[in-house]
Amino acid sequence: MAxxxxxxxxxxxxxGQKVFDNIWLLFALSLLISTLIYNVxxxxxxxxxxxxx
Amino acid sequence: xxxxxxxxxxTSTAKDDYRICGVTTLKVDMHAERLIIANAVMAVVCLLLxxxxxxxxxxxxxxxxxxxxANWFYRLLTLHGIDMxxxxxxxxxxxxxxxxxxxxxxxxxxxxxxxxxxxILMTIGGLMVNGVVLFDPNSSVMFSAYVPLKAxxxxxxxxxxxxxxxLITVATFFINIVVAKREGRFSGSLPLVVFGLMTxxxxxxxxxxxxxxxxxxxxxxxxxxxKNYDPGIYRNFFWGFGHPAQQVNLAAMVAIWYALAQMxxxxxxxxxxxxxxxxxxxxxxxxxxxAHHLLVDPGLSFAWKAVNTSYAMYLAVLGSMMHAFSIPxxxxxxxxxxxxxxxxxxxxxNAPWGxxxxxxxxxxxxxxxxxxxxxxxxxxxxxxxxxxxxTMRLPGHFHATVVGGxxxxxxxxxxxxIPLIFRKELKLKSWAKLQPYVFGFGxxxxxxxxxxxxxxxxxxxxxxITFTGVVPGTVNITLAIMGIGALIAVTGGIMYITIVLTSxxxxxxxxxxxxxxxxxxxxxxxxxxxxxDEMMERPQNQPKGTLVIVFAFLAWFAIYYLSNWWLxxxxxxxx
Amino acid sequence: MLAPERTWWKPLxxxxxxxxxxxxxxxxxxxxxxPLWYFMGKQNVPTxxxxxxxxxxxxKVNAFxxxxxxxxxxxxxxxxxxxxxxxxxxxxxxxxQWYPVLQLEQGQTxxxxxSSMDLDHGFSLQPVNINLQVLPGYDYVATIIPTxxxxxxxxxxxxxxxxxxxxxxxxxxVKK
Numbered sequence: 001m002a003x004x005x006x007x008x009x010x011x012x013x014x015x016g017q018k019v020f021d022n023i024w025l026l027f028a029l030s031l032l033i034s035t036l037i038y039n040v041x042x043x044x045x046x047x048x049x050x051x052x053x
Numbered sequence: 054x055x056x057x058x059x060x061x062x063x064t065s066t067a068k069d070d071y072r073i074c075g076v077t078t079l080k081v082d083m084h085a086e087r088l089i090i091a092n093a094v095m096a097v098v099c100l101l102l103x104x105x106x107x108x109x110x111x112x113x114x115x116x117x118x119x120x121x122x123a124n125w126f127y128r129l130l131t132l133h134g135i136d137m138x139x140x141x142x143x144x145x146x147x148x149x150x151x152x153x154x155x156x157x158x159x160x161x162x163x164x165x166x167x168x169x170x171x172x173i174l175m176t177i178g179g180l181m182v183n184g185v186v187l188f189d190p191n192s193s194v195m196f197s198a199y200v201p202l203k204a205x206x207x208x209x210x211x212x213x214x215x216x217x218x219x220l221i222t223v224a225t226f227f228i229n230i231v232v233a234k235r236e237g238r239f240s241g242s243l244p245l246v247v248f249g250l251m252t253x254x255x256x257x258x259x260x261x262x263x264x265x266x267x268x269x270x271x272x273x274x275x276x277x278x279x280k281n282y283d284p285g286i287y288r289n290f291f292w293g294f295g296h297p298a299q300q301v302n303l304a305a306m307v308a309i310w311y312a313l314a315q316m317x318x319x320x321x322x323x324x325x326x327x328x329x330x331x332x333x334x335x336x337x338x339x340x341x342x343x344a345h346h347l348l349v350d351p352g353l354s355f356a357w358k359a360v361n362t363s364y365a366m367y368l369a370v371l372g373s374m375m376h377a378f379s380i381p382x383x384x385x386x387x388x389x390x391x392x393x394x395x396x397x398x399x400x401x402x403n404a405p406w407g408x409x410x411x412x413x414x415x416x417x418x419x420x421x422x423x424x425x426x427x428x429x430x431x432x433x434x435x436x437x438x439x440x441x442x443x444t445m446r447l448p449g450h451f452h453a454t455v456v457g458g459x460x461x462x463x464x465x466x467x468x469x470x471i472p473l474i475f476r477k478e479l480k481l482k483s484w485a486k487l488q489p490y491v492f493g494f495g496x497x498x499x500x501x502x503x504x505x506x507x508x509x510x511x512x513x514x515x516x517x518i519t520f521t522g523v524v525p526g527t528v529n530i531t532l533a534i535m536g537i538g539a540l541i542a543v544t545g546g547i548m549y550i551t552i553v554l555t556s557x558x559x560x561x562x563x564x565x566x567x568x569x570x571x572x573x574x575x576x577x578x579x580x581x582x583x584x585x586d587e588m589m590e591r592p593q594n595q596p597k598g599t600l601v602i603v604f605a606f607l608a609w610f611a612i613y614y615l616s617n618w619w620l621x622x623x624x625x626x627x628x
Numbered sequence: 629m630l631a632p633e634r635t636w637w638k639p640l641x642x643x644x645x646x647x648x649x650x651x652x653x654x655x656x657x658x659x660x661x662x663p664l665w666y667f668m669g670k671q672n673v674p675t676x677x678x679x680x681x682x683x684x685x686x687x688k689v690n691a692f693x694x695x696x697x698x699x700x701x702x703x704x705x706x707x708x709x710x711x712x713x714x715x716x717x718x719x720x721x722x723x724x725q726w727y728p729v730l731q732l733e734q735g736q737t738x739x740x741x742x743s744s745m746d747l748d749h750g751f752s753l754q755p756v757n758i759n760l761q762v763l764p765g766y767d768y769v770a771t772i773i774p775t776x777x778x779x780x781x782x783x784x785x786x787x788x789x790x791x792x793x794x795x796x797x798x799x800x801x802v803k804k
Contacts, residue, residue, distance in 0.1 A: 523781035
């Protein structure tokens with residue numbers, strides 16, 4: 001995470017800053033991660049509950 | 054060094070309907086101002102309804118009074134949950150979103166008609182659900198409305214209208230930002246407070262979509278159109294709405310923490326990358342915490358429970374711990390730079406404790422972190438949850454977070470919204486100085502009373518636990534602590550509502566002339582722009598006191614957490 | 629609240645780094661505690677679950693009661709059912725009762741099947757303070773060993789309509 005040197009006024013913004021500024025990327029990842037790990041995986045677990053013998 | 058306000062000039066077209074704030078030099082779009090006022094007013098109305106319910110149900114669970122009969126207890130408990138957890142807090146957040154996407158970006162409100170439509174839907178939904186619960190005897194189903202418990206179809210419709218209205222409002226937040234960027238109203242990155250509000254807005258989209266997934270089928274099921282609705286699937290979607298809704302509150306609360314810290318002590322973030330990274334950890338992982346409610350549910354695997362309840366290796370908790378350092382550190386650096394340098398905590402002793410916004414900020418951080426956060430992570434531990442699930446440890450935890458944390462700081466922030474947006478003089482300033490402390494202290498007692506009752510086995514959402522004859526007599530003491538705390542907190546709530554109503558309903562319209570309410574004529578917002586990189590990095594300005602505080606917090610966290618494992622180890626064997 | 633510097637991506641200060649490292653280590657510890665206890669602890673959340681229906685589960689409960697009843701509870705008239713150690717034992721939740729009264733032997737293992745006939749209920753064993761969620765359509769199996777003896781109450785701690793607070797069941801644990 002740490003970068004060396006002082007930022008210059010004319011240098012382009014650091015790539016990390018651009019990623020943090022990309023609200024649509026953050027939005028998409030937020031929804032995707034939550035939906036897959038919490039909803040989809042959870043419902044798969046429920047669907048896989050076997051019938052009683 | 055930050056500038057006070059972005060200086061891109063506005064185009065002089067009919068679209069630009071704004072005024073310039075004399076105190077902050079920010080441009081306030083008139084549509085945004087009216088929307089903020091409308092949402093703030095509805096927020097307070099819902100707080101009042103929820104607060105009346107709070108008093109009556111607290112006096113019922115306080116066994117000595119046992120005020121309400123059972124059916125009214127369950128009815129008002131349902132109402133209290135919905136009015137507080139959903140209505141009060143979401144209306145207030147919508148006001149925040151309108152503010153954050155316009156005034157803080159030097160931008161106009163690009164979609165006022167859509168925003169008003171969203172507001173109207175939310176208002177209809179909010180008022181309708183109160184009506185349904187109050188007048189229909191069969192709709193006391195709690196805020197969670199677990200299928201197969203069935204309410205009147207209008208109950209579910211109310212939720213749907215409210216959620217759609219909120220979703221539309223959240224959409225206008227993003228529309229405003231996109232338009233502001235396109236019209237060149239601001240350049241570079243979003244200010245940190247707006248970034249935090251944006252985090253809240255993104256979490257809100259997930260929240261509301263989950264709400265739709267849970268409640269829309271429930272609506273059709275309540276009318277007999279949908280025949281079967283698996284209770285496990287309902288719970289997955291409902292808590293995909295219910296807990297992230299609280300994380301929206303968390304993100305909004307943290308954004309307001311940064312705002313109030315800047316407004317009362319003139320901070321500059323110690324490291325923008327650090328703070329933004331903490332918000333991004335929320336974005337990626339905090340919704341997984343929905344699993345906290347499902348830890349002792351049938352059908353779900355250990356792996357799913359452990360991964361989700363831990364917010365993926367506790368990374369979202371890491372985000373909170375980062376903010377817990379970042380904000381006091383910024384306050385400390387700003388204070389030290391002003392000369393309050395004595396010892397480890399001179400900066401804190403000389404902080405503006407009499408300034409309502411600072412009081413609210415500190416009470417909110419302490420209660421949220423030391424009680425809310427610690428208890429939440431602990432009882433959200435998969436195995437430990439067996440000791441806590443559906444006991445009063447649950448409301449004990451979330452009254453610390455939602456009430457002690459979010460509500461307290463929203464109340465404090467309101468005191469600035471009144472002169473700056475409502476443009477009325479804040480009346481009863483001496484009350485405003487005390488109110489955060491009264492409300493906060495009451496909430497602490499409520500929370501501790503509930504937690505200690507839950508540790509003794511007292512159930513939540515339960516009209517009379519002594520009925521079962523099973524709880525020890527000491528429960529009467531802990532429920533009394535909760536009851537006394539409730540009386541104090543309700544007093545704090547009444548103070549807030551009185552201050553707000555007196556201020557906005559009496560007196561002339563007055564342009565604000567001072568940022569601080571009670572502690573001076575200096576302008577911390579302006580002062581924050583004078584903090585240079587050199588001042589921030591000077592060795593004597595470094596936040597040593599904060600480091601001590603956060604380590605003390607960690608020690609307390611460890612003690613509480615580990616003692617719960619010890620408690621678990623003493624119960625029956627089970628797997 | 630105001631515009632940040634153009635380039636705010638800077639290295640972390642020493643204090644931020646220190647706290648971030650310590651906090652992260654704490655997070656790792658929290659993460660590891662759960663699987664650690666899963667493998668080494670004696671108290672874990674049950675996972676064994678079967679799909680069922682109120683009718684099917686109710687039949688199993690009745691068969692269990694018929695087979696192992698040893699008496700009836702003085703206060704409620706409910707059958708007291710004592711199955712041998714290692715058995716599958718059954719408990720059903722319904723507005724507003726837990727049926728039947730279970731009698732267990734301290735130190736022995738039982739496979740406790742819990743389900744609901746109607747709504748969500750909350751199994752809260754007091755004063756042991758073990759709490760589980762009970763859903764209709766799901767047969768939740770908890771393998772338990774009572775480590776203490778005496779009379780225990782099952783409080784319902786999931787709101788289940790107006791009689792919710794009257795819903796209290798009983799478990800008796802006798803010494804070996």
